[in-house]
Amino acid sequence: MLKKLSIASLVILIIAVSMYALVYFIFIPKTAMALMPLKWRNISSGQKKYDYFVYLGRPGTTNDRQNYKGDTWIIRKGNYDYYLNVNYNHDSVARFVSIYYKFHNGLFNRSENIMVDSL
Numbered sequence: 001m002l003k004k005l006s007i008a009s010l011v012i013l014i015i016a017v018s019m020y021a022l023v024y025f026i027f028i029p030k031t032a033m034a035l036m037p038l039k040w041r042n043i044s045s046g047q048k049k050y051d052y053f054v055y056l057g058r059p060g061t062t063n064d065r066q067n068y069k070g071d072t073w074i075i076r077k078g079n080y081d082y083y084l085n086v087n088y089n090h091d092s093v094a095r096f097v098s099i100y101y102k103f104h105n106g107l108f109n110r111s112e113n114i115m116v117d118s119l
Contacts, residue, residue: 028110032101035077036114040084040099045117049092056084079105095119 039056052071053059059071070087080101087096099115 024108024110028103028108029112032080032103032112033114035080035082036099036101037075037082040082043084043086043097043099043115043117045086045094045097045119047094049086049088049094052086052094059086079103093119 043052043056049071056073060074061072069089069092070085072086073084075082080103082099082101085096085098085100086094089095096118097116098113100111100113102111103109
């Protein structure tokens, strides 16, 4: 009786771990790619700061420290937070663009880069 119970609990544990891994490594990233804002799919580096403002609107946060000049746009969709970071050189031309997401709920927390582009 005890051996059957331990085998059954081992099988249930293996199924639970494999389902957790499937959701964490497959479903969350694939859903993040599908839900990414449509305007962000065509973003690339090399554009002027004004062009990003016209295309995307005003950023959520702006940082103009001496060594780091950049803007960040943030969009929240359900449990996903999407971040678009654009770093500029001294001529206000984008030299680095990155898009990443953060997924969070009671069971899962995940953050991953979707796209990184630099000059």
